[in-house]
Amino acid sequence: MKTESKLEKVLTSGALAVTSEVGPPRGAIPEKVRQKATLIKDHVDAINVTDNQTAMVRMSSWAAGVIIKQMGLDPILQMVVRDRNRLAMQSDIIGAYSMGINTMMCLSGDHVKFGDHPMANGVFDLDSVQLVQTVKKMRDEGKFQGGAEIKTPPKMFIGAAANPFADPFELRVMRLAKKVKAGADFIQTQCIFNLDKFEKYMEMVCDRGLDQQVHLLAGITPMKSAGMARYMKNKVPGMDVPDEVIKRMAGVSKEEQPEEGIKIAIESIQRLKEVKGVHGFHIMAIEWEEKVPQIVEKAGLFPRPVL
Amino acid sequence: MENFEPEIVAFCCHYCAYTAADMAGSKRISYPSNVKIIRIPCTGKVDAIHIMKALEKGADGVYVAGCLEGDCHFKNGNTRARHRVEYVQKYLEELGWEPERVAMMNMSAGMGEFFARTALEFTQKIKQLGPNPIKHMNINKNQKAVS
């Protein structure tokens, strides 16, 4: 074991891990964090806490993570390279670890253009790969990125993201390999709707032996409506929603569409469980956290292992 | 304002608009005498500065008249002229001047009536807008220069 992370323990045990996420509130409302976490606490192994998601200012991810930690749960600290330079990020990592957070995700982050401060300067002092490297160096070598020694280094279980669907496809596995090489212990993928393409991706992942080096959690998002499906296809960069999925959603009445979306999510999990290299699932039920338990249960991922 | 007779400069290309003006004359079609034509080989020759300087020197309105789009004797001089006129219009707007004081027009050599009609319409528009706001200053300036 590299860390104290519960997620690491689950994954090492060989069980399929389940994670989900909580988006911190846009205000000093700690109850909101607790509420959301409570909805999913029994059905997941760890909870991602997003970092100024979609470039909108929110409660800082480490603070929200501490709230979750205080509930006795296991937060995953998301950290984007967009908002902080390497000094700020490293100090936040030490801070979070000091408050008991031991798992984190290293991300690029959406461009500021999309958020509520488009006039802000994106920092991007490091990129996500370099952040993975930095966290690993802090943990394994006990050194800051600049080379100085850390007194009691933070031991983070390191995650990174992968989008199997963004362009160019052929680069996607190579980019994953790069993140693994940089030191990623686990990967959460972008939402998967095009299962065929994802399976092809996983084949390539396995061909390179990456499944032996990293735990890959497949991203699952239940869709509420055909409109959402269309929106994701057309408006969200790097998203691949096949027309059949939209057709299937649109094929049922408006009232039945949420149920259909959940059904699709469950079927996807069931199919992907069998795919070599998939070590778990990351369920992103955006503003729909209450459905996570149902999905986890129906997909046969419940109860969660107790370690 | 009733007695206001604007001074209007029309940069006309040799091949079409200037010929159209001659046509209007040969057909004895009347148009406001306010319009004074300066002949150029192609409207593509008209620089934004020429238009600005005409206003600066006291023109109440300036227009550039070339061949019909697609018919330019020099391929695309008239489309370039249109872009420049639009540029000057934006500039004037920034200055708080009426962009309508400058315009681009297109006509073929045979369109004498059209020349006269556009000259009339443009003159009427300038009459509505009133005199070039710096005209009085220019007269002062000229007098100063003389004295």
Next chain:
Amino acid sequence: MITAEQKPLNEIIAYISPYDRILLVGCNECVTVCSAGGRKEVGLLASALNLHFLKQGRTIDIKEMTLERQCDPEYVEELVSEIDRADAILSMACGCGVQTIAERYKEKPVFPAVNTKFMGASESQGVWVERCKGCGDCMLGITGGICPVARCSKHLLNGPCGGTSNGMCEISPDVECAWCLIWERLKALGMENRYEEIMEAKDWRPAGGGGPRKIIREDLSL
């Protein structure tokens, strides 16, 4: 080339309003090439300012001059003969030119008439695009001649983020994804393996993170 764009007229007018005699100075280098501050733009701006002030009932005296290069003191020296007749200088050069003038003529206020934009290349007539951030540590040799610092919206050094679609950047369907371009180029060059190497965290000191930069050629300096 350094690119620039004329400032809004209102801003320029606000700067020079207090003065009666303006020396309007263009530059025959970059800003001429990008049609922001050459002889022609100097003429246009002078004309526009005249229109404005005359309308206000004011006559101001604008002297137009265009120097070969405003960022060289010797050329800036050419203003000497005119400087006494001016209350203020309005420069249409890039920031370098404005500062060279300010340094030489300390007693006269200098105002910029253009916004200096970026180091760019011309894509087609009238279109200029950013190509270099002047980061001081050129990595084009390993990125197939396409700069991720200048052309990736997130200056990512290790490949495209997840927002790429159809070769375009997430910020706009009109902006090409630098990493897609790099990858295509590397493939074409048979250098795919370049991509696999992790590019270490960039040292931003040469990019200006280490304070104002300077180049000294010992052999040339007097």
Next chain:
Amino acid sequence: MQKLKNSEDNKSNDKSVLVIGGGVGGIRSALDLAESRRNVILIDKSYSIGGLMTQLDRTFPTNNCDLCTISPHLSENTRQIHLDLKPMTQLEQLTGETGNFKATLVTEPRYIDMDKCTACGECYKHFPEAVRFTPGLDPRAPTCMRYPQATPYAFSIDIEKITDITALKKVCKADAIISDDTQKKIVIDVASIVLSVGAEMFDPSVLDNFGSGQFENVVTGLEYERIMSASGPFQGDLVRVSDKKRPQKVAWIQCVGSRGINKADVPYCSGVCCMYALKEAMVTKERFAESIETTIFYMDMRTFGKDYELYLNRAKNDYGIRMIRSRPHSIIENSKTKDLSITYAVEEAALQKTEEFDMVVLSTGFRIPETTIDLANRLGIELNPHNFAKTDHFNPVVTSKPGIYVCGVVESPKDIPETMVQASAAASMAASDLPAIMDMPEDENTFVPERDVSGEEPKIGVFICDCGLDIGGVVDVDKLVEFAGTRTDVVVSQAVGYGCSSDSMALIEASIKTNNLNRVVIGGCSPRTHETKFQDLMRRAGLNKYLVEIVNLRDQNTWAHMGQPKEALDKAFKLLGIGISGVRKSRPLMDQTLPMNQNALVVGGGVTGMTAALQLAGQGVKVYLVERAPVLGGLAKSIRKTIEGDDVGPFMNQLIDDVTAHENIQVLTRSIIVDHSGIPGRFKTGIQSGPRMNYMQLDHGVTILATGALQNRPDAYGLGTHNSIVTQFDLDALIEDDPEKIKAMNQVVMIQCVGSREPENPNCSRICCQTAIKNALRIKAIDPDIQIFILYRDIRTYGFQEDYYREARNLDIKFIKFSIDNKPEVWVENDRVSVFVDDMILGRKIQFETDCLALSTGMVADDETTEDLSMMFHLPRTLDHYFLEDHVKLRPVDMSVRGFFIAGTTHSPKTIRESITQAYAAAGRAQTLLAKKEINLGASIAKVDGTKCAACLICVRACPFSIPYINEDGYSYIDPAKCQGCGVCAADCPAKAIQLLAFEDDQIMAKLDGLFGGMN
């Protein structure tokens, strides 16, 4: 005059060429000859030249009025020292023979002195009936000038309509009326004659079924043009004659009086009516309203010219013009509404339909009038059965009488581009009866040396015309003179009456000399018409011709503001202010000239290239004939017979022998062009030649491209899979070489438009209909019992080819129409070829088993060759890879780069006869350059100040002609020999480093100052 080298032959340089007929064709011929420094007399029976084209509203395929493109051609006339224009003149008698004709010319009285008439229009105003004016519908509209740029720009009086000649004389302030004008007769020596009298349009009022001349809203195509024309009776507004309302539904009926067998019909096809109907329908929608319904009733849509098929597609697809394949038999008028109903048969279903229209246009074709038949008799030339000039089968501009050539519609029906080609060809042939151009002496320079005015302060003379009452009647010329006299630097200010009259010109010239003037302002009419005249005056007075400024006091002032004398006077002051202020900044400029290299390069050794080479060589021009193949001959070498029945082989062999033997022609076979540089008149082209590919560089002044086209062999209808499936080219050879094999056949099927008029090759290959009919007739001649079926989309036997089409139908050759959506199918089973096709009339599929399936595959451009050459020579191509000429209508063999000409099938598909015509035309056009020792390129060119140039490339990119480049010194260079003078670069230059000479910024500013600073 230089002593002639060959005094024994009849070629004499003081002889002229007589061009009869001043339509566009005659003008082109005359101008080509005059530009080649040949003396020409152009006669026309009308009082102004221009012919039919000047009556048209717009012309296809550009759909522009193009009067501004033709008007320089017309006014060029008056400038040519070699050209004598005689309007209202006819040939009465011709004697002698080629080289030594004596022509008797009779000029009718005009009753107006052309030198004095200023076209003020006073005579027309007071005696509208007395002024001659002919164009259609309403002959009184609107200025009584046939067109705005009429040449000569003078009126003409119909004396019979005048009762009080003194009153008429009184209104003419120019004193131009010659009341006792009489017919004049002269006899002149001419070496050769070009006949270009055109034809008349058929008058359909003799037909009883269409109501022409009876129903007001039935008009002919030409009348419709007049209605739409800006200089027509309704000032360019499309309205019905009956109620002056805009029609909402217009129909065209094609082939009215053509392609028929009834009493008033002619059998031939007029070739232009399909295109003009499409044009009129498109212009109707374009100019008046999208919503106007346009319908064309046609028999075959004959859009066979270059890119005309695209024009047809545009008409159908983009404009939504309705096409009905039917020949209506009658029109009935509703006597109340004057609406018209057309009854016609529907092809697909055997039924009749009746439909109402607001207006019906009868597309009538060309007819040779009796006067032309008389003229032909006087000339002694033979006519063909249709009364058109009979011409040589391999040279359509050569008549039955040596020394007499024809061009345009009098030879056969044709459109403007083809007329222009023939006109240049006829000029070229006519010139070959004169001494070779290389032997001609140089024209004398009649001007005194120019005085150097640099360093002088401006000394301006202002001369103001009163133009009779045209200027003087509206504004007080004395006040203008007084005003001008007060302006800075004006030393002379004076009224000159009619400034353009010879006595006034002499007065101005004298004033320049005595007062030592160095700038001149003329206050008069438009510089468009009179600038050259006053520029010549300047040169006579020893001043640079760019030091004169013409102030347009008449056309743009007193004419337009004649009702407001006060305003006109004020404007005249200001216009003079502009002119005087401007002329102070004008500079002496040099016209750009270049010495000509008088060699020619002809690329392509087929029938076209060889013909052009021989023609030029005959004029003493050294010709390099470059051919890629090891032997001369090209595509024509593989053709056996023409539709007229002539053997191509012997003709070609003779041509090859003549070319090979000619001392002025250097034949370079197995040669390819590898590089090219230089400027028009001084080209350098590198070739690699012979089996070793040796490099050599050729110096030449002009280039003729005659690289031909390729036989099309598309992968269609089983071509190449069975030896009974052949192309028409193959069949042509088979008929000649193996008639026995033909005899053994029972049934032959031909399919038209194979690989043409298809999406991948959208144009019509033009030659295939006549080729198919040619081959079918030859098969019938071998064995009349062989059944022949021709499957077609439209039969396009234009002109007299229609005779062969009719003959084919009479011989029971079956023509079956198919549509592009339902093409025939070909099956090969048990070595037998079968063709299936839907018969539209029978409404069912029919099957033929055939012994020979001949595919009319036509031609495709030689993409590879034209691409290479277009890159090397910087020449444009069409979308289907033929070369694209400079102006599809008016300059059909000139390329956009001066000094380049095209001819033959590299221009577009055409027959051997047509290729030969174009070859002569290209040779003729080339001579207009080669005849000059130098080329004048004008003075208004862009000039770069290198010290200001920032090498930004903006001019390089902005120039519409790609002339500027950054030179070795690092600044922009604009080649004065190539600059076209538009000034786009000068306006765009961000460093203000470019000035357009004659229109410099300081001059434009000075003009503005003259207008605004001027009144203090």
